[in-house]
Amino acid sequence: MSTNKPNALSRRAFIRNSSIAGGGMVIGFNLFQACKPKVIAEPAIDLASLDYNDFNAFIKIADNGAVTIFSPNPEIGQGVKTSMPMIIAEELDVAWKDVCVEQGILDTENYQRQVAGGSQSIRFGWDALRQTGAKAKHMLVSAAAARWGVNPSECSVSEGVITNAAGETLGYGDVVNEAALLEVPEEVPLKEPSEYKIMGKDASNVDINKIVTGKPLFGLDYKTDGMVYAAVLRPPAFGKKLVSYDDSEARAMSGVIDVVSIGEKVRGLLAEDPSFGSKISSSDKVVVIAESTWQAMKAKEAIKAIWEDDSKVESTEEHDKILNDLLDGNKFETMRSDGNVKKAFAEADEILERTYESPFLPHNCMEPMNFFANVTDEKVHLVGPIQTPAWKAGLVSKMLGREEKDIHLEMTRMGGGFGRRLYGDFVIEAAEISDKIRKPVKVVYSREDDMEDGIYRMAIKYRIKAGIKDGKITGYYLKEAAVNSNMYGLIPNFFPAGAIENYQVDAANYESNITTGAWRAPYTNFLAYAEQSFFDELAELMNVDKIQLRLDLLDNVKPEEDERIQYSPERMKEVIKTAVEKSGWGTKSKDVYQGFVNYYCHNTHVAEVADVEIENGEPVVKKITCVVDCGIVVNPMGALNQIEGGVIDGVGHSMYGELQFKDGRPTANNFDGYRLIRMKEAPIVETHFIQNDLSPTGLGEPTLPPAGGAIANAFKAATGNRLYKQPFTKTPELLKVPEKEIIG
Amino acid sequence: MPTYQIKVNGASKTVDVAEDTPVLWVLRDHLDLVGTKYGCGIGQCGACTVHVDGTAMRSCSLTLSQIDGKSITTIEGLSEDGTHPVQEAWKEVDVPQCGYCQAGQIMTASAFLETNSNPSEEDVKNAMHGNICRCSSYSRIRKAVMIAAENMD
Numbered sequence: 001m002s003t004n005k006p007n008a009l010s011r012r013a014f015i016r017n018s019s020i021a022g023g024g025m026v027i028g029f030n031l032f033q034a035c036k037p038k039v040i041a042e043p044a045i046d047l048a049s050l051d052y053n054d055f056n057a058f059i060k061i062a063d064n065g066a067v068t069i070f071s072p073n074p075e076i077g078q079g080v081k082t083s084m085p086m087i088i089a090e091e092l093d094v095a096w097k098d099v100c101v102e103q104g105i106l107d108t109e110n111y112q113r114q115v116a117g118g119s120q121s122i123r124f125g126w127d128a129l130r131q132t133g134a135k136a137k138h139m140l141v142s143a144a145a146a147r148w149g150v151n152p153s154e155c156s157v158s159e160g161v162i163t164n165a166a167g168e169t170l171g172y173g174d175v176v177n178e179a180a181l182l183e184v185p186e187e188v189p190l191k192e193p194s195e196y197k198i199m200g201k202d203a204s205n206v207d208i209n210k211i212v213t214g215k216p217l218f219g220l221d222y223k224t225d226g227m228v229y230a231a232v233l234r235p236p237a238f239g240k241k242l243v244s245y246d247d248s249e250a251r252a253m254s255g256v257i258d259v260v261s262i263g264e265k266v267r268g269l270l271a272e273d274p275s276f277g278s279k280i281s282s283s284d285k286v287v288v289i290a291e292s293t294w295q296a297m298k299a300k301e302a303i304k305a306i307w308e309d310d311s312k313v314e315s316t317e318e319h320d321k322i323l324n325d326l327l328d329g330n331k332f333e334t335m336r337s338d339g340n341v342k343k344a345f346a347e348a349d350e351i352l353e354r355t356y357e358s359p360f361l362p363h364n365c366m367e368p369m370n371f372f373a374n375v376t377d378e379k380v381h382l383v384g385p386i387q388t389p390a391w392k393a394g395l396v397s398k399m400l401g402r403e404e405k406d407i408h409l410e411m412t413r414m415g416g417g418f419g420r421r422l423y424g425d426f427v428i429e430a431a432e433i434s435d436k437i438r439k440p441v442k443v444v445y446s447r448e449d450d451m452e453d454g455i456y457r458m459a460i461k462y463r464i465k466a467g468i469k470d471g472k473i474t475g476y477y478l479k480e481a482a483v484n485s486n487m488y489g490l491i492p493n494f495f496p497a498g499a500i501e502n503y504q505v506d507a508a509n510y511e512s513n514i515t516t517g518a519w520r521a522p523y524t525n526f527l528a529y530a531e532q533s534f535f536d537e538l539a540e541l542m543n544v545d546k547i548q549l550r551l552d553l554l555d556n557v558k559p560e561e562d563e564r565i566q567y568s569p570e571r572m573k574e575v576i577k578t579a580v581e582k583s584g585w586g587t588k589s590k591d592v593y594q595g596f597v598n599y600y601c602h603n604t605h606v607a608e609v610a611d612v613e614i615e616n617g618e619p620v621v622k623k624i625t626c627v628v629d630c631g632i633v634v635n636p637m638g639a640l641n642q643i644e645g646g647v648i649d650g651v652g653h654s655m656y657g658e659l660q661f662k663d664g665r666p667t668a669n670n671f672d673g674y675r676l677i678r679m680k681e682a683p684i685v686e687t688h689f690i691q692n693d694l695s696p697t698g699l700g701e702p703t704l705p706p707a708g709g710a711i712a713n714a715f716k717a718a719t720g721n722r723l724y725k726q727p728f729t730k731t732p733e734l735l736k737v738p739e740k741e742i743i744g
Numbered sequence: 745m746p747t748y749q750i751k752v753n754g755a756s757k758t759v760d761v762a763e764d765t766p767v768l769w770v771l772r773d774h775l776d777l778v779g780t781k782y783g784c785g786i787g788q789c790g791a792c793t794v795h796v797d798g799t800a801m802r803s804c805s806l807t808l809s810q811i812d813g814k815s816i817t818t819i820e821g822l823s824e825d826g827t828h829p830v831q832e833a834w835k836e837v838d839v840p841q842c843g844y845c846q847a848g849q850i851m852t853a854s855a856f857l858e859t860n861s862n863p864s865e866e867d868v869k870n871a872m873h874g875n876i877c878r879c880s881s882y883s884r885i886r887k888a889v890m891i892a893a894e895n896m897d
Contacts, residue, residue: 076842205838209835212826220781293782298764641838644881646880670788685883
């Protein structure tokens with residue numbers, strides 16, 4: 001290995017510059033040869049003199065031209081490990097087949113917003129990722145031009161090969177050493193969408209070969225030398241805390257290494273940072289440490305623990321009453337108010353008021369919660385599936401009193417997230433356990449732990465009231481009652497805000513000790529169904545066309561006069577019109593009953609039409625036509641997968657999803673008592689994109705909320721029954737076609 | 745702890761585990777075959793599906809004595825290089841979202857196609873109904889199984 005100190009120092013300067021420039025770009029050598037079995041050229045600088053962490057940014061180019069792109073954000077199945085590197089590769093101008101993708105680790109200096117949540121990775125990453133690729137390309141071209149003694153503008157690039165006016169060529173690998181020493185440009189021109197070669201074309205999931213051959217990818221698959229397994233006995237109900245326990249039987253079981261209790265460190269953390277308080281129990285917990293997962297899980301069952309009430313243990317029945325009382329009461333906070341709804345209702349010809357109800361939902365990621373921690377004097381090593389790595393590293397640093405630079409966090413691929421892995425209570429637990437036993441340890445939840453110790457979608461009720469005068473909707477008043485958090489805090493400016501002159505949204509909540517949080521498409525996953533069922537019913541009451549009612553309302557919206565309005569009425573109208581056309585709305589045979597929904601959430605406009613047919617006297621969802629305006633579609637193959645998954649997930653949870661509580665404890669804790677949608681219930685999903693060149697938005701969430709509304713409206717068409725409660729199977733009598741119609 | 749001889753992916757292995765250890769955890773923790781996934785532990789989700797003498801079974805609900813003398817195939821042993829027609833179809837259709845349940849889906853599908861090489865879409869739906877995909881990649885699973893059926897010998 002040759003040594004060249006000045007080069008190494010210059011490189012570090014480059015890295016600092018790049019951080020300041022916001023691109024977080026590094027052109028380095030393929031240090032780890034993790035990618036392709038190509039020959040990696042001997043590096044020209046002294047690698048031993050470098051801080052290896054500096055290389056954990058977006059791009060590595062080896063002297064032989066091999067390109068590695070690090071995907072910065074956690075992968076929960078939303079496809080960003082494929083689509084984010086595609087954006088970089090497009091502007092870098094390399095062939096996608098030549099790119100190797102690796103998961104970036106947590107690196108708050110070089111990356112921005114390493115979070116999986118809110119369908120925001122692509123939207124927030126769009127400019128930075130393109131600039132990162134384009135800046136690297138600019139530097140590589142400049143290096144080649146300098147070597148040739150020509151102007152960079154005379155050079156062109158195709159698939160990582162630079163060509164000058166005389167027809168001479170240099171590969172990226174040929175000039176990477178010189179390019180890495182150049183100053184990082186402030187901002188460089190980007191491609192026009194018409195020039196895209198990678199974006200807009202189908203790309204397979206970058207982990208597909210590993211997934212179909214069962215390679216270790218997920219947190220639960222992670223192993224290291226000397227690792228032990230931990231099963232944690234947590235309070236059996238929300239509102240309980242540990243008094244004492246007898247571990248003698250567990251300790252005598254084979255494979256059991258130790259039984260310890262934890263809780264002290266978490267309580268210390270909660271005292272210092274109460275923001276996390278509603279997401280983790282402050283009770284002591286009993287931890288069985290064993291040589292294998294099975295031994296740990298089994299020995300946990302043998303712990304005899306005594307618990308006592310710490311706060312009130314609650315039930316679904318109580319929640320139901322509490323939410324009704326809130327809706328009837330006056331403890332509301334007004335989130336937005338236009339005009340005067342009271343006056344509008346007083347002057348109305350007709351009033352429609354309806355209440356919609358939804359239950360608690362567990363996330364039920366297929367990979368149960370788990371995390372690895374190894375706390376040593378030197379550092380804290382954390383590995384596993386987490387949607388918010390920076391937040392968790394910060395909390396662990398506080399809890400253990402360690403500097404943030406000593407926390408090394410690696411994200412694995414996640415067997416689903418759906419919001420559950422935003423919270424990382426399991427990361428905190430793993431760190432406290434490893435700190436206590438000073439061993440590399442993996443905390444593994446059983447399915448029962450996962451469902452009973454959730455951070456659930458909270459139960460919510462909406463009461464919506466509208467006033468009609470002279471054939472127009474003159475007033476709209478929505479009241480929300482929710483357990484713990486109100487959804488409307490963030491979205492009072494969604495549709496129909498701006499569409500109805502007198503408009504008000506009020507929210508009230510009840511503070512429960514049951515942990516709740518974001519669940520796929522938080523804020524709207526239940527609201528969309530309530531609101532869009534209500535508009536359907538309004539159209540029926542007003543005796544007007546359901547589509548026309550929606551289009552007329554959108555005509556009233558003037559975002560240029562009210563900058564709070566978050567959706568685009570024009571884009572909404574386009575998805576509506578396209579859905580009418582593509583679904584054959586109103587033109588189907590009489591055996592097909594259709595339901596329509598249009599919705600805006602997570603920056604994306606969507607319309608869905610459900611086709612329902614009657615089988616054995618019951619309505620069956622056969623097909624959903626989904627029209628999506630998400631701007632530029634980065635990876636159509638991945639985008640379609642997200643849309644299909646979101647729609648079917650929305651159908652499934654609207655139909656079957658419900659977690660009830662009794663005495664502070666969920667009444668189901670595994671898939672024998674909790675129903676998820678399966679193959680035979682999954683409808684066909686037909687997707688159409690609105691083609692435009694607008695900046696892309698995310699797709700992990702926005703197609704889920706409308707699905708429940710689309711099928712509810714189609715069920716109404718099929719059975720004559722309106723559905724006001726989720727899950728729909730809770731009221732089976734409403735999912736039947738009236739007898740006379742079958743006979744007729 | 746007793747010692748067991750088991751046949752996995754064509755090789756004979758000796759494991760030293762408690763007799764009630766489910767085959768799932770023997771594979772994952774003792775043989776480092778982590779492609780077989782834990783989802784529910786009660787045979788409800790199908791993530792842990794393996795082949796026992798060619799038949800798809802839930803490894804979370806199998807004890808070592810139940811597989812005595814039988815041959816186990818896991819996702820790692822379905823083909824040498826990931827080119828079983830079902831794996832190829834999964835790649836062609838790009839089935840996975842999170843990917844966690846897919847080994848179980850593939851093992852169910854590959855055993856099913858050995859018993860029915862010319863299935864209708866209804867047959868496929870029935871065969872795959874026991875495997876949960878929380879990401880709801882059901883449309884693509886259906887499509888991939890149909891493609892694999894055409895390409896099976």
